[in-house]
Structure formats: C-alpha cells, structure tokens
Amino acid sequence: MALRLFNTLSGKIEEFNPIDANRVRMYACGPTVYDYGHIGNFRTFIAVDLLYRFLQQHGYDVRYVMNITDVDDKIIRNSARDGVSVQQYTEKYIRAFLEDSATLSIEKPLLVRATEHITAMAEFIAKLEKKGFAYRTDDGSYYFRIAQFPAYGKLSKKDFGGMNDGARVDVDEYEKDSARDFALWKAAKAGEASWDTVIGRGRPGWHIECSVMSMEELGPSFDLHAGGEDLIFPHHENEIAQSESLTGQQFARHWFHARFLLVEGQKMSKSLGNFFTIRDLVLKGHRPSSIRWLLTQVPYRNPLNFTFDGLKSAASSVEKLRNFRFRLKSSQFTAGGNQAMSQLAEETVARIKSSLEDDLNTAEAQAAIFDMLRKVNSAMDAGEVRQDDLKPLLQALENFDAIFGVLNDDDKPKMRAILDWARTEGREQDISPELMEIAGLDQLTDERINQRVSEMEAARKSRDFKLSDAIRAELTAAGILVENTKDGVRWRRK
Ligand code: AMP
Numbered sequence: 254m255a256l257r258l259f260n261t262l263s264g265k266i267e268e269f270n271p272i273d274a275n276r277v278r279m280y281a282c283g284p285t286v287y288d289y290g291h292i293g294n295f296r297t298f299i300a301v302d303l304l305y306r307f308l309q310q311h312g313y314d315v316r317y318v319m320n321i322t323d324v325d326d327k328i329i330r331n332s333a334r335d336g337v338s339v340q341q342y343t344e345k346y347i348r349a350f351l352e353d354s355a356t357l358s359i360e361k362p363l364l365v366r367a368t369e370h371i372t373a374m375a376e377f378i379a380k381l382e383k384k385g386f387a388y389r390t391d392d393g394s395y396y397f398r399i400a401q402f403p404a405y406g407k408l409s410k411k412d413f414g415g416m417n418d419g420a421r422v423d424v425d426e427y428e429k430d431s432a433r434d435f436a437l438w439k440a441a442k443a444g445e446a447s448w449d450t451v452i453g454r455g456r457p458g459w460h461i462e463c464s465v466m467s468m469e470e471l472g473p474s475f476d477l478h479a480g481g482e483d484l485i486f487p488h489h490e491n492e493i494a495q496s497e498s499l500t501g502q503q504f505a506r507h508w509f510h511a512r513f514l515l516v517e518g519q520k521m522s523k524s525l526g527n528f529f530t531i532r533d534l535v536l537k538g539h540r541p542s543s544i545r546w547l548l549t550q551v552p553y554r555n556p557l558n559f560t561f562d563g564l565k566s567a568a569s570s571v572e573k574l575r576n577f578r579f580r581l582k583s584s585q586f587t588a589g590g591n592q593a594m595s596q597l598a599e600e601t602v603a604r605i606k607s608s609l610e611d612d613l614n615t616a617e618a619q620a621a622i623f624d625m626l627r628k629v630n631s632a633m634d635a636g637e638v639r640q641d642d643l644k645p646l647l648q649a650l651e652n653f654d655a656i657f658g659v660l661n662d663d664d665k666p667k668m669r670a671i672l673d674w675a676r677t678e679g680r681e682q683d684i685s686p687e688l689m690e691i692a693g694l695d696q697l698t699d700e701r702i703n704q705r706v707s708e709m710e711a712a713r714k715s716r717d718f719k720l721s722d723a724i725r726a727e728l729t730a731a732g733i734l735v736e737n738t739k740d741g742v743r744w745r746r747k
Pocket residue numbers: 282283284285286292293294295296297298479480481482483484511512513514515521
C-alpha cells in the first residue's frame with residue numbers, strides 16, 4: 254500500500270513508511286477523564302480508528318496505544334470539589350469512555366493509565382535533571398528548561414525568538430504564544446493527590462505523562478503520534494522536547510492531527526448550549542451508526558461542522574447502505590455472472606483504497622460505495638445481476654465496512670443500554686419519544702406495565718401459568734423486574 258499522510262512536523266503530505274517494514278507503532282493522546290467525552294473528542298478518536306483499521310486491513314501488524322489521562326489539574330480540582338479520591342472520581346468516566354467507544358464501534362487500542370506509570374515518570378524527570386534539561390524549584394516542583402532545547406517550536410512552527418529563559422508556567426494548558434519553562438512535576442500540595450517518588454512527593458504534569466507512556470510501550474522512536482489539532486502546542490511540542498532531549502533520538506516520526514469539530518458553525522461550548530456527548534445524541538433518538546457516519550464523512554484535516562440536518566442525512570446514508578445489502582442478500586438472481594458487476598465490485602474496492610491512501614479521503618471512499626450502490630440498484634431493477642455477482646459485491650461492501658464500521662453493529666442494544674443509564678442517572682426527562690420508539694420500548698409506559706402485570710396476575714389466578722410466565726418473560730426481557738411481595742405484585746425497572 255502507498256499511504257500518503259499529512260505530517261504536521263514537516264508540514265507536508267508524505268509517504269507513510271514505518272520504521273519496521275510491516276509493523277506500525279502508533280500512539281494517540283486519549284481522553285482526560287474528568288467528564289463524559291463529547292462529539293469533538295470522538296471525531297478525533299474515530300479519525301485515528303479509521304487509520305488503525307485501514308493499516309490493519311492492508312496487512313500491517315499495528316501496535317496502537319492510547320493513554321488515559323487520569324490525573325491532571327482539572328481532575329484534581331473536580332475530585333477535591335466532590336470530596337472523593339482521584340481514582341474514585343475518574344473510574345466512572347473511564348467506564349463511560351469505554352462504553353461510548355464501543356457505542357461508536359471504535360476498535361479498542363492498548364489503553365494505558367497515567368497513574369500506573371508515576372514511578373517511570375519520576376525516573377524520567379530525574380534523568381532529565383541530570384542531563385541539565387530540568388531543574389527543581391524551592392517548593393520541590395520540576396520544570397523543563399526550554400532554552401536548552403533549541404528545536405523547541407519545530408512542530409508548531411512557532412518562532413519563539415530569544416526564549417525567555419527561566420520564565421515558568423505551572424498549569425497544564427496555557428496560552429498558545431508563550432514559550433515558557435513548563436512543569437514536569439508539581440510538588441505535593443495539601444488536599445491534592447500525590448505520590449512518593451525518587452524526586453520527592455508530588456504529581457506529574459500532563460505532558461510528561463504522554464512522553465513516558467508512549468516510549469514505554471513503543472520505544473524511544475516510533476511511527477506515528479496522533480491527537481486533535483489543539484494538542485500541537487503546547488502538549489505535543491512539549492512531548493517532543495522532553496523525549497528528544499532525553500534520548501537524543503527522533504521521538505515520533507509522523508504527527509497526525511485532526512481538525513476540530515464545530516457545532517452549527519460554532520465552537521462547541523456548554524454556555525452556548527451546543528455541547529453534546531454521545532449519550533445526549535442517543536437520548537434524542539439518534540442512532541450510534543448515524544453519529545459514526547457523520548463523524549467520518551469529512552476528511553480528518555477539514556473542520557467538521559456538526560449539524561442536526563447532517564445527522565439526519567447521515568442516518569439516511571446508513572439506512573440506504575443497510576437496505577442495499579439486505580436487497581442483495583434477499584433477492585433471487587438467475588444463474589451465471591455479469592462481468593460488468595464483478596468488475597464494478599473490483600473497481601470500487603480499488604477506488605476506496607486509493608481514496609484512503611490519499612491522506613484518508615473518507616468523503617471520496619464513501620462516494621465510491623454510493624456509486625456502486627446506485628449502479629447495482631439500477632442493474633437489479635433491469636434484471637442484470639446474476640448469482641455469481643453477489644459474492645464480489647457483498648465483499649466490496651464488507652471491505653468498505655471494515656473501515657467505516659456502520660453496517661454490522663446493531664444500534665438497538667446500544668440505545669437500550671443508554672436508556673437504562675439515563676434512568677439510573679435520573680435523566681428520564683431527557684429520554685425522547687424517538688429513542689423510546691427505536692429502542693422498541695415505546696409500549697412500556699408505566700401504564701402499560703401496570704396493565705401487563707394485572708394480566709399476568711389474572712392469568713395466574715385462573716391457573717393459566719403458561720400465559721403468566723410468558724408475560725413475566727416479556728417484561729423481564731424489556732428490563733422490568735416483577736416481584737411477588739407480601740403486599741402483592743410489585744415491579745421496577747432494572
Ligand atoms: P481531552 O479529553 O480534552 O484531553 O481531549 C481528547 C482528544 O479530543 C484530544 O485529542 C483533543 O485534541 C480532542 N478534541 C477536543 N475537542 C475537540 C473538538 N472540538 N474536535 C476535535 N477533537 C477534539
């Protein structure tokens with residue numbers, strides 16, 4: 254395969270050639286687990302998922318590592334606010350991230366947690382200090398001395414001019430135009446989570462986490478490092494500085510950044526009311542497959558404007574593909590083959606591949622499958638499809654779906670799981686009638702359940718156990734537990 258990808262480091266589209274011919278080692282910055290992930294986060298994660306799937310489809314043995322940032326300024330602040338430990342605080346959001354990724358059919362990377370690598374981080378910092386790249390301040394914090402690393406700015410293409418030697422910044426996220434010595438390690442403060450290490454008691458800065466985890470899992474030099482565009486500076490610039498000054502080798506060779514997702518043309522923000530998690534959209538009745546389709550529609554280097562109209566048309570695209578496959582599978586064809594059809598299947602597979610090789614042009618790959626759909630539908634209408642054409646046509650669809658992941662997963666169980674979650678979180682008021690309808694639970698209002706329970710009781714009293722058992726099974730399958738108590742029959746939602 255001849256994959257060409259834009260490399261933020263060189264500022265050019267380059268041929269992607271891994272260090273080891275057949276193996277790819279890649280790392281993506283994962284979620285900071287202080288809240289539920291939003292659709293913007295998942296735009297980036299899905300962009301990397303597509304790359305991962307595409308590389309695997311073309312025979313690469315891919316080691317794909319993603320970190321979970323389970324300690325940072327925001328997590329410390331929120332866990333202190335809620336009076337729980339960092340671990341208790343993050344557990345819920347780690348689980349939610351795994352569930353949301355599965356909802357969107359994202360293939361699981363090798364996940365590593367920052368809090369499980371604290372010792373290695375402290376050792377890394379100690380080595381940096383020894384080499385003169387890090388220094389300790391009076392309070393026991395450590396900073397990286399950027400003046401010592403002349404290549405600082407090479408990823409973000411910033412010219413920091415006469416760097417401000419000694420000016421420091423100790424928050425994880427800071428202004429985009431300041432070159433300052435950044436915190437590697439923050440000395441313990443009362444009431445904050447901290448760890449005992451060779452460099453004292455404290456906690457790591459955000460940037461060091463990724464340098465340490467990526468190199469631990471992938472070695473000092475690896476093929477590709479990914480994230481959203483906001484991470485170019487300072488996060489990735491700082492990762493390069495820390496890692497390359499320690500090893501003297503190139504850190505990641507290729508830098509892959511997804512452009513931001515906007516909502517109705519605006520930056521997503523809670524205050525504008527245009528901030529959505531995956532769960533918010535499912536509660537409104539949107540299918541996971543529509544969300545995934547929408548998030549893959551625009552090539553990763555273009556900004557993606559998320560709109561509800563777009564989501565509707567994404568749903569219709571997925572529906573068309575599913576119907577098309579169903580029509581192919583369920584129609585009767587006469588024996589033989591039509592060469593035009595098998596050739597079309599072959600050309601479609603080749604076109605999908607060459608589109609994705611072209612810096613992951615997902616829009617073009619999707620256009621290719623829809624061209625095939627239109628041509629085959631007309632051929633079926635005209636009775637021109639034969640039995641032997643079925644296999645290559647279905648294979649072209651599968652080949653497409655191995656990357657796009659919208660045909661095979663069933664939306665309904667995922668939607669039901671989110672419905673159950675909303676009930677346990679007390680978000681019943683957010684459950685839309687559309688969700689109830691799609692999840693097949695529309696008939697199960699409280700009234701309907703009371704009615705079925707009375708029917709079950711009546712059946713039992715008239716000794717029709719077959720019927721009463723059947724009603725109980727129906728309710729159980731729909732997540733309703735029916736219990737016989739001394740006050741009579743009671744039910745509750747699971
Ligand atoms: P965070 O949980 O904030 O550390 O972000 C996780 C990933 O989502 C990072 O790669 C971010 O760059 C990315 N990200 C955050 N917001 C957006 C957005 N609006 N569009 C695309 N990617 C985003």
